[in-house]
Amino acid sequence: MPAPLGSRAPTRRAVLAAGVGLVAGAGLTGAAAADPPPLPAAGAAFDRESLIALARERAKAPYVAPRTDDLPPLLRNLGREPYGAIRTAPGRGIWEGEGLPFTLEPLQRGSLFVNPVQIYLVEEGRLVPLPYARDRFRADGIELPELPPEAGYSGLRVRARLGQGEPFEAAVFQGASFFKMAARGQSLGVTARALTLRPADARGEEFPLFRALFVERPGGDGALVLHALIESASAVAALRFALAPGERDTVCDVEGVLFARQPLDHLGLGGAQASFLFGPLDRRNVDDVRASVHATDGLAILNGAGEAIWRPVHNPDSLQISSFVDENPKGFGLMQRARTFRDYEDDATHWESRPALWLTPREPWGPGAVTLLEIPSDSEANENILAYWRPKEALVAGAEMRFAYRQHWAWDRPEPPPLARVTASRGGRGGTGGRRLFLVDFAGEGLAGSGSLDIALSAAPGTITRQELVGDPAAKTARVLFELDPGSERASELRLVLRRGGRPVSETWLYRWTP
Incomplete structure (x- = not known):
């Protein structure tokens, strides 16, 4: 300190x-x-x-x-x-x-x-x-x-x-x-x-x-x-x-x-x-x-x-x-x-x-x-x-x-790390019940490489019932779509990062969902 x-x-x-x-x-x-x-x-x-x-x-x-x-x-x-x-x-x-x-x-x-x-x-x-x-x-x-x-x-x-x-x-x-x-x-x-x-x-x-x-x-x-x-x-x-x-x-x-x-x-x-x-x-x-x-x-x-x-x-x-x-x-x-x-x-x-x-x-x-x-x-x-x-x-x-x-x-932070960054986050009503749908967009050089991208996504508490990745290596962009079922919970801590070969290629996206 x-x-x-x-x-x-x-x-x-x-x-x-x-x-x-x-x-x-x-x-x-x-x-x-x-x-x-x-x-x-x-x-x-x-x-x-x-x-x-x-x-x-x-x-x-x-x-x-x-x-x-x-x-x-x-x-x-x-x-x-x-x-x-x-x-x-x-x-x-x-x-x-x-x-x-x-x-x-x-x-x-x-x-x-x-x-x-x-x-x-x-x-x-x-x-x-x-x-x-x-x-x-x-x-x-x-x-x-x-x-x-x-x-x-x-x-x-x-x-x-x-x-x-x-x-x-x-x-x-x-x-x-x-x-x-x-x-x-x-x-x-x-x-x-x-x-x-x-x-x-x-x-x-x-x-x-x-x-x-x-x-x-x-x-x-x-x-x-x-x-x-x-x-x-x-x-x-x-x-x-x-x-x-x-x-x-x-x-x-x-x-x-x-x-x-x-x-x-x-x-x-x-x-x-x-x-x-x-x-x-x-x-x-x-x-x-x-x-x-x-x-x-x-x-x-x-x-x-x-x-x-x-x-x-x-x-x-x-x-x-x-x-x-x-x-x-x-x-x-x-x-x-x-x-x-x-x-x-x-x-x-x-x-x-x-x-x-x-x-x-x-x-x-x-x-x-x-x-x-x-x-x-x-x-x-x-x-x-x-x-x-x-x-x-x-x-x-x-x-x-x-x-x-x-x-x-x-206008932006100085010397950002060489990782894909979050460019947009959206949320709305999910498929059924109290489920919530999220879209998180990433962009950056880390998305242009070869090899598949992996989604590291978690919710605590709550359940991820659906997740999809739509990537465009040529445009160096990727979108993650996922659905959260919070059940009876009143809050859920969400964590998302894109990885390739076990290494992060994006920022870590964190969000606290509340109803």
């Missing part, structure tokens, strides 16, 4: 996370037995080690609840659309017009995003606080109220320019400790989590929050470095993000140091969440003209043994939790493989342009499990799919842990 240094109710996950409070640089409420060290002042020297030291000291003090009652009702009560209409005023972006490859746009507090985040620029190793200024924003039809300079912002948008091209939205840090990124030509989709604590836990989920963001002035290497102080009742963390936007992918290297205020026995690293309403494998209770509606269609894993796994996601009737036990995973992520307009037939949302998010650990992560949560949802606005790495080892109060990983926000 990352190196320790010492000893239909829950469908609104993203909405709830956006609404929890955040400690700000000013305006803290409640008297603590020992107040945490304050955020650094203007002109203070700053580097990564100083932020880690601040996080370590803050973790020794009790958590102080944030104050959000400074926000006027007009902003607090804004609906989703009026809030979304607030834009950065022309000429008011940070570094705008300076010839740099990035422009920063602080984000207005309001609506779901009431929590104050303090933003600093790092200029020649010194901190320059960014006070709130109403004239940074243009809000058609809304008279924004005046707020004091220490009111802070709700987060930060990063616009990037590649060469002489037009700037594009490359990243957003906003809501709890969530962030999104995209390559040029993509629209924002999957949401990453800087830290995940107790998701779908009987004790209740805890949402760590951005406390402050520190952005270094970019150099000439086309990368932007951003630091974050993250805090909750159970933990404090200092993170460093180095993001490099690109044509085919935006790469982000994440390094973090976590300090446990309280014992952490359900910790998630590398968390990612996205929406899945329906698709070809799961169209139950769907009355919609579109072909599919989702920002992700599956979880991909390259486990420590080198097995490539594809797990289509679905929208269940009840919460589903799947754990893929592993040691030192090589990578995992929420993918979006359906890439044509015809896959969705959605003229407004264009789900086909949403990025996939692939994560690669930068050092061995030890034993644990890639964990997948599938939450019932009746709205495409709900990010009801969550995947993260859960280390097996718990952290005791006072312990510290370092972790690092690389993210690829891309």
Whole structure:
């Protein structure tokens, strides 16, 4: 695991996370037995080690609840659309017009995003606080109220320019400790989590929050470095993000140091969440003209043994939790493989342009499990799919842990293994009774070789009553058709892989069927 240094109710996950409070640089409420060290002042020297030291000291003090009652009702009560209409005023972006490859746009507090985040620029190793200024924003039809300079912002948008091209939205840090990124030509989709604590836990989920963001002035290497102080009742963390936007992918290297205020026995690293309403494998209770509606269609894993796994996601009737036990995973992520307009037939949302998010650990992560949560949802606005790495080892109060990983926000994962991959999964009513019929399509070089293909297919529990393989070596494709009889069971774990001569030539297709 990352190196320790010492000893239909829950469908609104993203909405709830956006609404929890955040400690700000000013305006803290409640008297603590020992107040945490304050955020650094203007002109203070700053580097990564100083932020880690601040996080370590803050973790020794009790958590102080944030104050959000400074926000006027007009902003607090804004609906989703009026809030979304607030834009950065022309000429008011940070570094705008300076010839740099990035422009920063602080984000207005309001609506779901009431929590104050303090933003600093790092200029020649010194901190320059960014006070709130109403004239940074243009809000058609809304008279924004005046707020004091220490009111802070709700987060930060990063616009990037590649060469002489037009700037594009490359990243957003906003809501709890969530962030999104995209390559040029993509629209924002999957949401990453800087830290995940107790998701779908009987004790209740805890949402760590951005406390402050520190952005270094970019150099000439086309990368932007951003630091974050993250805090909750159970933990404090200092993170460093180095993001490099690109044509085919935006790469982000994440390094973090976590300090446990309280014992952490359900910790998630590398968390990612996205929406899945329906698709070809799961169209139950769907009355919609579109072909599919989702920002992700599956979880991909390259486990420590080198097995490539594809797990289509679905929208269940009840919460589903799947754990893929592993040691030192090589990578995992929420993918979006359906890439044509015809896959969705959605003229407004264009789900086909949403990025996939692939994560690669930068050092061995030890034993644990890639964990997948599938939450019932009746709205495409709900990010009801969550995947993260859960280390097996718990952290005791006072312990510290370092972790690092690389993210690829891309059209596809980098360097996929040389195996035939799943290109489509479909499900529907079977022949008789409660039987279910499945079609799984594969494509890839591994299907072009000589020799017969074998189907390795299992169901637990349940019975496979029929299976067929239709292959086309010239086209390098194969389709597996099979029928499941679940009997009286309410769930069945399905596993399918194509083999030749006893060796896998395809990804391993996994799926949990539920009625």
